Amino acid sequence: MRILIVNPNTTASMTATVADSAARVANAGTDITAVTSSMGPVSIEGYYDEAFAVPGLLLEIAKGEKASAQAAIIACFDDTGLDAARALANIPVIGICEAALATTSFIAQRFTIVTTMERSRQPLEHLVHRYGMAGRCNVRAADIPVLSLEDPASNARDKLRHEIGLALRDDRAEAIILGCAGMADLTAELRNEFNVPVVDGVACAVKQAEALIALGLTTAKSGAYASPISKPYKGMLEMFEPRLMMGG
Amino acid sequence: MRILIVNPNTTASMTATVADSAARVANAGTDITAVTSSMGPVSIEGYYDEAFAVPGLLLEIAKGEKASAQAAIIACFDDTGLDAARALANIPVIGICEAALATTSFIAQRFTIVTTMERSRQPLEHLVHRYGMAGRCNVRAADIPVLSLEDPASNARDKLRHEIGLALRDDRAEAIILGCAGMADLTAELRNEFNVPVVDGVACAVKQAEALIALGLTTAKSGAYASPISKPYKGMLEMFEPRLMMGG
Amino acid sequence: MRILIVNPNTTASMTATVADSAARVANAGTDITAVTSSMGPVSIEGYYDEAFAVPGLLLEIAKGEKASAQAAIIACFDDTGLDAARALANIPVIGICEAALATTSFIAQRFTIVTTMERSRQPLEHLVHRYGMAGRCNVRAADIPVLSLEDPASNARDKLRHEIGLALRDDRAEAIILGCAGMADLTAELRNEFNVPVVDGVACAVKQAEALIALGLTTAKSGAYASPISKPYKGMLEMFEPRLMMGG
């Protein structure tokens, strides 16, 4: 099985964190390619950053599908560009937020996402609602910049721990979902520390991608995910249209 | 990986159908044990049959966990006894309805479950609602007895096909979920015939079970799935209490 | 009028509490028979205990209907086995949780259920949602074992009072519903103490049962409550199938 993981921000060190998390849970026969988007912001913190991360993300999805990937994963917890990617690709595409929610729903009735910035809280609450988990899943923000997770000198991880503690005490959370791809390496440590299930969306998405490939299931193309209609582009953006860039 | 599948009705031929479906999608290293419940009705058609299928099911879950299964699957589309099984077991337990819904949600926005009897429609609608898929997922009944699916002389499969056609035409369904474990062997055939994703819950549940094992996730025990309190039983039913029967 | 009340746990002293509560509100011409289930756990605390209480409960429902009861009440606040009982019986069957919610909805906009164990909170929240009272009705747990309510040496009643106080202060509750059949004898005392409506589900269910009998209404049999299909049983459980045990 060949699975593509796209980090839609342009920070290669975060891609490495993601790749490590994926490798730890992938099946023996699964070949994972983790790529960093070549265009856009170094981190995705809120709606604006998402907007500029999407074209580069879609380009990587298109390249990956051409290179025979059988499923693609978008490794940002906002599920950035997921709908557009599903319309573009014929292979299944999975967001790490939806993968984490679906997986956690099998092992807990109530759970809390702990994410980074307050401004990401509302977009995640919209996802939780759309994925049918409103009423089971709260969203908290630890008020930490995404890239601070990589900085040992910051107190980001302490803030994250503090917020997990509040979730367990005040939300009746039975499990914790880490709400940022950059937290993937903390999973095992936090499980031991808090003694509850702690869920990393990247790892979940890898297993869901393997599942869809094994089940022979690909995105339904009769509704909103119908393949894009080929049409003229104007201006400089044309050069980013994946099908054009890929020669297709 | 060792996965237990319990067919909570007492019809062994249906267990064989389920086991075949599971074997087709399991990983190479996965060892699947499919068992037929030793007690209860020969098919589960509605709330009443469910009630009598649960004790036998729980006994098999307990036996399976003692025999080192790492995850368990309940192979009835009503997700019969799922909450009680999750409270009983320490290993994760997966229902085929919830597995089918979660899996299909990655590849389609709208989908329809086609089940057997009209009386099963409302219980399934409650599950769809509880799993957060109301508004995306309709439930239809083909008005066929469960066991008629095994009878080549019945017109059960024609009725099923007819209802799938209506779902695609009238529900804006982009994918079809087969709403009975006994339909698992029809998946490939119906995909070819209707040219849309057709989803079998048994196969989905196998992949979700493998995923949870690989991810090291087990049922959260701090809420409604806390382990049962040991307490006295009165009357003949005592002999069915799994922990007692198992000597635990 | 002949009304059957089934205590689905096997503790006879709790049946006595229930019978007293029922007798206080029944009409002069109402004949109430309160029975203790002959099989299963001594108390129902969560999903697992529910599962083992159902077969014995259904047997009593069947016996009661044969003995000319005109309505049946299930005296456990989880509404244990209610759907299966409605499918089995031709007479109307009422759960004490649904009776309490429906009755309280006539006299208050917001109210809180105070139940026993934390593990029962989520099952009750599912009932509240299913009965259409989400948004009006919170659920709290006083963290007391069911049977401790009968033990004068325990501090169970103090804990219950404490939780009622929190409900009135923090939930904007205008009325309190006692979330366990074993609390029925406390109703009058707590009304006086807190000076708000305090509702006992057993008493409510008696009045609802009398109402249905007077109105000539019985369970609709065209949907999920259609009478069970007669079918073979395998294994020891067969002997518990009510129709078989009753010779029907």
Place this chain on the structure above:
Amino acid sequence: MRILIVNPNTTASMTATVADSAARVANAGTDITAVTSSMGPVSIEGYYDEAFAVPGLLLEIAKGEKASAQAAIIACFDDTGLDAARALANIPVIGICEAALATTSFIAQRFTIVTTMERSRQPLEHLVHRYGMAGRCNVRAADIPVLSLEDPASNARDKLRHEIGLALRDDRAEAIILGCAGMADLTAELRNEFNVPVVDGVACAVKQAEALIALGLTTAKSGAYASPISKPYKGMLEMFEPRLMMGG
């Protein structure tokens, strides 16, 4: 027990129909007084008519409470003025729509209200939603004026029958609720004809009123139903203020 029924429209013949329906189901010891509002429109068809029916209705509620009624029923299916009446009165007040919905919810999962005029459909849908029955209960209008129900020469009853037939065929309705107090006398006839539970809100409200009296429950006064604050009135409307008219 003394129960007051107020017909909030000013058509005495409809009050007689309502009183007959009430008498058929009341307990032996229940004394029912049915009064016709002295002010307002002859029938209530939509929001505008409701507005002008409320002051006269409230006056009758106040008079009834002063005359020692122990519960009051508002005999219009729009539950006209129910919230204001609950604030005014210390005795419990019951609407026939909410009584019908609560009662039917014990005997059927899905049901349909068949009302008179199309313009009443949306107000009833709002009630269905507010009472927590959205998803279980449809509303249909037979497109008949309220008073035509009393006119043997009209085809009103045929239209009603036609709409009931559609509800059973197309809504998966398992029971029918008659959506107008003026239909109360048709209940028995329609039950026989359609062989499903047919529910009259007036009869249901009588039983709910008896239940609340027996249970010793009255409207909670700590929230939106707190007793009105006495305050000056200006203009002619002052003379309709119930407390003023009643000398209180």
Place this chain on the structure above:
Amino acid sequence: MRILIVNPNTTASMTATVADSAARVANAGTDITAVTSSMGPVSIEGYYDEAFAVPGLLLEIAKGEKASAQAAIIACFDDTGLDAARALANIPVIGICEAALATTSFIAQRFTIVTTMERSRQPLEHLVHRYGMAGRCNVRAADIPVLSLEDPASNARDKLRHEIGLALRDDRAEAIILGCAGMADLTAELRNEFNVPVVDGVACAVKQAEALIALGLTTAKSGAYASPISKPYKGMLEMFEPRLMMGG
């Protein structure tokens, strides 16, 4: 453009506050007539007061339409009588609660209404739900009588400020809606003080009324807002029926 504003309580000084707020935001060419209802309570605090404010309100709506108003505004935050007014009038009718909610939804994701009396909280929560803003909009009450807002000696405005502070701290409110027409003159001051958007429903309603007039949109008359059917009235209330009083 000619816009009518009806203050449905009978306190003229509050009408003056409302008229000032309207004048501050109206277009140059807009002619605003603010009238005080001639009948009913001096303030509207809860369901009961609403009931007696409606007939006088409807009369003013009818008079205004006859006098060529092109749109009408109901200047009470409960949107008192809005549905009946829409049925009565051919010109569009706007409530200040719905106008405030719709307007605020363009500039904030989450917001809180701060109203006067606790007893008004639940009616406003029902409006928030009906207008589709549940989940985005909380309702708080500062526990102040409506008319105390006009009394400089009361501490009403301090209590209001306190509650706004709590909304910003605890509700994640990004904007504040003033939940009473009598607060309109505080808008600018509170914006400066709290440095968040503070929204006055009266001003919003004026702009929405101007918008509907400019867009040529009037109330749809094919559903629940169909014009009232002319019918006999009985009793003294007849003299309040707007069409009769207006000679129409």
Place this chain on the structure above:
Amino acid sequence: MRILIVNPNTTASMTATVADSAARVANAGTDITAVTSSMGPVSIEGYYDEAFAVPGLLLEIAKGEKASAQAAIIACFDDTGLDAARALANIPVIGICEAALATTSFIAQRFTIVTTMERSRQPLEHLVHRYGMAGRCNVRAADIPVLSLEDPASNARDKLRHEIGLALRDDRAEAIILGCAGMADLTAELRNEFNVPVVDGVACAVKQAEALIALGLTTAKSGAYASPISKPYKGMLEMFEPRLMMGG
């Protein structure tokens, strides 16, 4: 007042249609600038086209704000890029779908959006849900390409008419919302033809923009619409970052 309208597709003739619609309803003192995005697809039909329209749209929003626009309108019915634009801009930003829904909610209880392509239906249903109009507003697609609306030889307008007819007959729609900016010029004609309110989102958005300016309300910046954090960009996309392109 200075209002910017951005057509986020790159077809100038559609911008002209939009500008005409806006001019018809703008106040005398309102100066409207309608611009065509310089980059991206010639029409927006579904999720994929949206993704590529956003960067060019955001650039125009930034340019417009720098050029002293006081409010901005996004003239695509998918409300393309609305959240990102609100985060970017300090001036209020309005989508034509949300403007149409909010405006129509004042004049009708039920309404239907008729849009172009089937693949746009689901994205619009998500908007309807998010804006709180689920249950009141259906979405239909006439199955016509966006640009065919401008082609007199196509049968696009006939198909649109057909779908409007179905909405009025089958959806209980009391008003129709035209679900594409390119339909704006049809509004008057369709109102006459169908004799129900027909609503154009562009015109609505102009009035809402004028309203927000007059009310002195701008986007709340304390939540998800906090101004974007300045951060490094990598790759070619950097040159599209509005703040960079604008020198800010």
